Amino acid sequence: MPSSTDLGRPDPDPTVALTRDGRPVSDRGDTVCVIGAGASGLTAVKNLREHGFGVDCYERETGIGGAWNWRHDRSPVYASTHLISSRPFTQFPDFPMPDDWPDYPHHTQLLSYFERYADHFDLRQHVWFGTEVVRVKPAEGDRWDVTTRSTGGYGPERTSRYAGVVLANGHNWSPKLPRYEGLEQFRGEVMHASSYKDPAQLRGKRVLVVGGGNTGCDIAVEAAQQASRCWHSTRRGYWYAPKYVFGRPADQVNDTLLALRVPLRVRQWLYHRTLRLTVGDLTRFGLPRPDHRVYETHPIANSQLVYHVGHGAITPVPDVTRFHDRTVALSDEREIDPELVIFATGYLPRFEFLDGAVLGDADGSGRPRLWLNAFAAGHPTLAVVGLVQPDSGVFPIAHWQSVLFARLLAARTARPDRAAAFGRKAAAGLGERYSGKVKDSSRHWFEVGHADYLRALQRALDELEGK
Amino acid sequence: MSAERVRIVRSWEWARPERPARREVLAVVPELEEGKRPLLFVPGFGHGAWAFAEHWLSHAASRGFPAYALSLRGHGGSEPAPAATLRSYTHDVVQAAAGLPRQAVLVGHGAGARVVAHALARYPARAAVLVAPVLGSWGTFGTALRRNPVGTLPAVFGGRLRLNRRQLFSRELPDGEARRYVARLGRAGRRAQWQLLTGGQPEPAVGRPSVLVLGSPDDRVVPSAALTRAARRYASAPLLFPGMGHDLMLDARWREPIDAILDWLEKDPAPAAG
Numbered sequence: 178m179p180s181s182t183d184l185g186r187p188d189p190d191p192t193v194a195l196t197r198d199g200r201p202v203s204d205r206g207d208t209v210c211v212i213g214a215g216a217s218g219l220t221a222v223k224n225l226r227e228h229g230f231g232v233d234c235y236e237r238e239t240g241i242g243g244a245w246n247w248r249h250d251r252s253p254v255y256a257s258t259h260l261i262s263s264r265p266f267t268q269f270p271d272f273p274m275p276d277d278w279p280d281y282p283h284h285t286q287l288l289s290y291f292e293r294y295a296d297h298f299d300l301r302q303h304v305w306f307g308t309e310v311v312r313v314k315p316a317e318g319d320r321w322d323v324t325t326r327s328t329g330g331y332g333p334e335r336t337s338r339y340a341g342v343v344l345a346n347g348h349n350w351s352p353k354l355p356r357y358e359g360l361e362q363f364r365g366e367v368m369h370a371s372s373y374k375d376p377a378q379l380r381g382k383r384v385l386v387v388g389g390g391n392t393g394c395d396i397a398v399e400a401a402q403q404a405s406r407c408w409h410s411t412r413r414g415y416w417y418a419p420k421y422v423f424g425r426p427a428d429q430v431n432d433t434l435l436a437l438r439v440p441l442r443v444r445q446w447l448y449h450r451t452l453r454l455t456v457g458d459l460t461r462f463g464l465p466r467p468d469h470r471v472y473e474t475h476p477i478a479n480s481q482l483v484y485h486v487g488h489g490a491i492t493p494v495p496d497v498t499r500f501h502d503r504t505v506a507l508s509d510e511r512e513i514d515p516e517l518v519i520f521a522t523g524y525l526p527r528f529e530f531l532d533g534a535v536l537g538d539a540d541g542s543g544r545p546r547l548w549l550n551a552f553a554a555g556h557p558t559l560a561v562v563g564l565v566q567p568d569s570g571v572f573p574i575a576h577w578q579s580v581l582f583a584r585l586l587a588a589r590t591a592r593p594d595r596a597a598a599f600g601r602k603a604a605a606g607l608g609e610r611y612s613g614k615v616k617d618s619s620r621h622w623f624e625v626g627h628a629d630y631l632r633a634l635q636r637a638l639d640e641l642e643g644k
Numbered sequence: 645m646s647a648e649r650v651r652i653v654r655s656w657e658w659a660r661p662e663r664p665a666r667r668e669v670l671a672v673v674p675e676l677e678e679g680k681r682p683l684l685f686v687p688g689f690g691h692g693a694w695a696f697a698e699h700w701l702s703h704a705a706s707r708g709f710p711a712y713a714l715s716l717r718g719h720g721g722s723e724p725a726p727a728a729t730l731r732s733y734t735h736d737v738v739q740a741a742a743g744l745p746r747q748a749v750l751v752g753h754g755a756g757a758r759v760v761a762h763a764l765a766r767y768p769a770r771a772a773v774l775v776a777p778v779l780g781s782w783g784t785f786g787t788a789l790r791r792n793p794v795g796t797l798p799a800v801f802g803g804r805l806r807l808n809r810r811q812l813f814s815r816e817l818p819d820g821e822a823r824r825y826v827a828r829l830g831r832a833g834r835r836a837q838w839q840l841l842t843g844g845q846p847e848p849a850v851g852r853p854s855v856l857v858l859g860s861p862d863d864r865v866v867p868s869a870a871l872t873r874a875a876r877r878y879a880s881a882p883l884l885f886p887g888m889g890h891d892l893m894l895d896a897r898w899r900e901p902i903d904a905i906l907d908w909l910e911k912d913p914a915p916a917a918g
């Protein structure tokens with residue numbers, strides 16, 4: 178296979194131009210550049226190829242799969258990770274997972290699924306592994322200068338000019354770590370969930386898990402079984418959704434209601450009823466009452482957390498206020514003495530290779546302002562794929578984002594009027610939201626409801642194609 | 645076709661995934677991998693993968709194409725499925741196609757072509773071939789009724805659709821063979837049979853595959869006009885093999901149509917415009 182080279186460069190192109198600051202650039206003509214070969218990057222490569230575009234994809238790791246390739250240093254998955262969105266919501270819409278797989282496959286199955294996807298559609302030949310993108314700059318004529326080098330910084334930098342660029346670099350690899358007074362003097366072990374791989378890391382220890390996202394809940398459940406003690410600190414109460422209700426995966430039941438167009442209020446009421454009738458009032462276990470209605474925080478799909486709380490194996494505790502040398506102070510004045518603290522406080526998107534202003538984030542807040550979470554104002558040949566936190570699977574969304582982008586690029590020559598109208602829509606729609614009300618929190622700025630989002634994408638596609 | 649819109653939101657399908665059923669897939673692959681596209685043959689109602697295993701699979705493999713044939717649920721060696729719908733069959737085809745090592749060419753025969761047309765909206769096939777396609781219309785049904793009232797009428801009432809040897813084969817096929825094939829015919833699900841007439845038309849194909857339509861002007865199941873109509877949907881004209889019956893893969897001169905298909909594929913048809 179002609180891929181995976183340390184040099185990581187496509188055939189040098191004879192037509193050499195200069196960047197704005199005077200360095201040589203090889204002109205890649207109509208080729209489109211894709212950054213990252215995780216799920217989002219792979220589907221972008223496949224869909225751009227399918228629409229007739231040449232593609233160079235750069236991947237800093239040595240294999241595909243991004244987050245789901247747990248051999249990668251930056252992979253956030255741990256040994257026990259299973260999907261939280263069931264198969265029909267997670268698979269690419271035109272390449273189903275095998276129907277004899279479980280409803281919620283294991284992360285190793287996800288990786289093998291992406292490997293099969295890459296082989297099935299011959300994608301690897303377009304990927305330059307071990308190659309990191311260090312700079313992306315707009316060039317004249319809506320084109321892009323992309324500068325790469327070997328991962329780790331060896332070898333010279335090279336710059337190539339592309340007709341378009343897809344940012345598919347993922348947003349679950351750069352840890353978000355809260356600051357606490359006294360954390361430096363704490364003698365116990367401290368890690369972010371991104372370094373948590375295996376339950377053996379917990380065995381026999383007194384463990385504090387901070388954060389009530391899906392990661393925090395999964396790790397707390399493992400600690401309940403492995404650690405000698407487990408405290409789970411959350412700064413609010415949550416709705417812990419079981420993975421199955423009424424004999425079916427919970428998200429399939431939810432979408433049945435969506436298909437029937439049951440209004441949000443009614444769905445919320447049904448949901449509250451169902452939880453009330455099955456697990457009951459969680460405050461009796463010492464869990465805080467949620468400060469929001471269901472569907473207003475990123476959904477947690479975890480059937481086991483409540484179970485272990487009910488068995489006393491997890492002690493729910495409130496927010497951490499500060500650290501001492503051997504203890505941790507909590508907001509209810511209690512002090513606890515964990516040996517290991519795991520921060521499952523989430524991740525931050527990062528686009529270091531690009532001037533924040535391109536994505537509408539000039540002051541570097543880390544929250545790009547885009548339309549459909551994908552399109553920037555004034556840059557019609559750029560798309561961000563996968564920058565969503567959906568209440569469902571990411572991959573169908575990434576698929577349709579990249580189909581839309583491929584058709585937009587095609588329209589630039591076939592129907593320039595429509596492509597221009599699309600650009601105006603993007604500029605007018607920056608920062609548009611695609612979910613019901615969500616709790617104000619650092620992580621919810623890019624939360625999307627899958628049905629709302631995909632409907633908006635359908636409208637954009639229909640308008641682009643005049644249908 | 646390109647005027648139809650792509651459907652993104654499929655809440656019902658997500659909420660009610662198809663129940664899986666054990667599938668029979670027969671395969672003949674070339675001894676030497678030549679980098680050619682795999683073919684997935686999809687038999688029509690009543691037929692199983694066996695119908696392609698007689699000649700076409702090994703012939704395609706001898707010309708370097710990895711060749712696979714699927715039995716739709718309830719047919720051949722696949723799991724019995726009396727309640728199958730067109731959606732179940734489509735699911736079977738998409739699953740089998742996505743399970744192949746590389747992007748596949750889908751070849752559907754008879755009502756299997758209708759199933760393939762549905763599958764094309766859910767799997768970006770490299771190309772597609774519709775052989776004597778029964779895309780399902782009252783017109784086709786009328787023809788069948790006229791040619792074989794006794795075999796066809798019961799199907800209207802949910803009974804078995806019986807195709808006779810005169811409909812399926814030319815006179816050139818030795819009697820013994822014809823009898824053997826007819827004896828192997830099974831039946832499709834009652835609902836699927838009914839949906840062939842009443843169900844929704846296939847959604848637009850994804851992945852812009854080019855589509856070849858072929859058949860016989862002497863087919864006593866699919867009239868020539870239906871062949872032309874089918875080909876026109878995909879912006880082409882049908883390739884015709886006069887003198888053959890409906891079952892082109894089993895009839896005496898089975899070699900001609902398969903060679904034509906493989907020749908067409910060797911020219912590596914470019915993706916359709918749009």
Ligand SMILES: Cc1cc2nc3c(=O)[nH]c(=O)nc-3n(C[C@H](O)[C@H](O)[C@H](O)COP(=O)(O)OP(=O)(O)OC[C@H]3O[C@@H](n4cnc5c(N)ncnc54)[C@H](O)[C@@H]3O)c2cc1C
Nearest residue numbers: 213215216217237243244253260261310346347563570571
């Ligand atoms: C524990 C966990 C469980 C999850 N479970 C689910 C789930 O059940 N369902 C779901 O849909 N989602 C889930 N997610 C969300 C997850 O982020 C997505 O599933 C998916 O991995 C996103 O794919 P991606 O391609 O956008 O990003 P990634 O998988 O992160 O891939 C990005 C790729 O880009 C490469 N890259 C980054 N920067 C550069 C650069 N400068 N140059 C070159 N290459 C670069 C990276 O090496 C990586 O390979 C989960 C996340 C976590 C943390």
Ligand SMILES: NC(=O)c1ccc[n+]([C@@H]2O[C@H](COP(=O)([O-])OP(=O)(O)OC[C@H]3O[C@@H](n4cnc5c(N)ncnc54)[C@H](OP(=O)(O)O)[C@@H]3O)[C@@H](O)[C@H]2O)c1
Nearest residue numbers: 259260261355388389390391392393412521522523618620
């Ligand atoms: N398939 C799976 O099993 C699986 C497993 C894990 C993760 N995931 C997915 O991966 C993504 C990331 O999940 P994640 O759980 O790692 O991160 P996350 O969803 O961002 O959750 C972070 C958690 O930490 C809390 N938090 C953040 N900053 C904090 C602070 N300063 N002090 C105290 N608490 C703080 C948040 O509270 P607030 O509620 O106040 O924001 C939230 O409970 C999500 O899309 C998730 O669904 C999937």
